[in-house]
Amino acid sequence: MAAADPLPRYRPAEFAVRFDEVTVERGGISILDRVSAIAPRGSCTAIIGPNGAGKTTLLLALLGEIDYRGRIVFGADGRPPRIGYVPQRLAFDRGMPLTVAEFLAMGFQKKPLWFGIDTALRRRAMEALTLVKADHLAGRIVGALSGGELQRVLLALALRQEPDLLVLDEPSAGVDFQGELIFCELLDDLRRQRGFTQLMVSHDLATVTHHATHVICLNRKVAAEGPPRQTLTDDNLTAIFGMHMGLVNSRSMPGDRAVCSAPCCQERPDA
Numbered sequence: 001m002a003a004a005d006p007l008p009r010y011r012p013a014e015f016a017v018r019f020d021e022v023t024v025e026r027g028g029i030s031i032l033d034r035v036s037a038i039a040p041r042g043s044c045t046a047i048i049g050p051n052g053a054g055k056t057t058l059l060l061a062l063l064g065e066i067d068y069r070g071r072i073v074f075g076a077d078g079r080p081p082r083i084g085y086v087p088q089r090l091a092f093d094r095g096m097p098l099t100v101a102e103f104l105a106m107g108f109q110k111k112p113l114w115f116g117i118d119t120a121l122r123r124r125a126m127e128a129l130t131l132v133k134a135d136h137l138a139g140r141i142v143g144a145l146s147g148g149e150l151q152r153v154l155l156a157l158a159l160r161q162e163p164d165l166l167v168l169d170e171p172s173a174g175v176d177f178q179g180e181l182i183f184c185e186l187l188d189d190l191r192r193q194r195g196f197t198q199l200m201v202s203h204d205l206a207t208v209t210h211h212a213t214h215v216i217c218l219n220r221k222v223a224a225e226g227p228p229r230q231t232l233t234d235d236n237l238t239a240i241f242g243m244h245m246g247l248v249n250s251r252s253m254p255g256d257r258a259v260c261s262a263p264c265c266q267e268r269p270d271a
């Protein structure tokens with residue numbers, strides 16, 4: 001007999017991905033405990049939670065990189081979506097004498113790089129960089145990029161696959177305030193243009209308040225899930241972070257109305 005559907009209230013057309021009772025144990029330790037949540041189709045869904053909460057683990061389960069119990073279901077016709085992934089950390093040899101353009105073109109090209117890069121592929125690499133407003137990085141050595149610059153190049157790489165689902169693990173880690181704002185606005189624009197779903201882990205509650213349309217509060221289990229204004233409450237934040245966080249007040253942030261076009265900000269009655 002088929003198992004009962006634990007989240008029957010969502011129709012496949014409404015979500016890009018649905019986690020049903022996802023459970024992960026590693027080395028006998030429970031890392032994720034019956035996590036059930038969704039990323040609504042076309043949303044910017046943020047996963048928040050303290051260090052060690054299992055955020056990266058949940059993304060790795062989604063990407064099929066680790067074993068889990070439970071189900072991860074993709075919406076619409078249930079076919080696996082094209083996934084673009086920007087990892088939390090990238091282990092690579094910083095001494096590698098590879099330019100950003102070569103690094104991006106490498107993914108397209110079938111023949112070895114030492115035969116040179118085809119003009120068409122170089123142009124595609126440049127288009128990918130233009131998309132994330134990083135043309136100026138084309139000739140730079142990948143290993144010499146700053147954290148924020150590298151994040152942008154990795155985003156170009158992820159977008160190059162024209163993903164249905166863009167998964168980002170702390171996309172703004174190491175990015176300064178202005179860079180982060182640009183990064184988030186860029187993603188908001190691209191998401192609207194291309195209609196993909198964005199699923200990101202973030203520690204920055206101001207970013208989440210401004211840009212997420214759906215929030216999953218995770219600390220091994222799901223503590224709360226829903227729109228930011230319902231989930232980012234004092235009680236929920238205290239419950240998952242174990243201390244009083246202070247309510248995130250997006251209205252008090254400098255210039256937020258001028259710069260933020262996310263639906264959560266636009267829907268304010270007084271905006």
Ligand SMILES: Nc1ncnc2c1ncn2[C@@H]1O[C@H](COP(=O)(O)OP(=O)(O)OP(=O)(O)O)[C@@H](O)[C@H]1O
Nearest residue numbers: 026027031049050051052053054055056057058088
């Ligand atoms: N291969 C592994 N073996 C055993 N435990 C692991 C393994 N990988 C992760 N863990 C543990 O699982 C827990 C969740 O790790 P995870 O990386 O998912 O947390 P996170 O929420 O992404 O944290 P952070 O905010 O620090 O990135 C941590 O306690 C971690 O030590």
Ligand SMILES: [Mg+2]
Nearest residue numbers: 055056088169
């Ligand atoms: Mg992590």
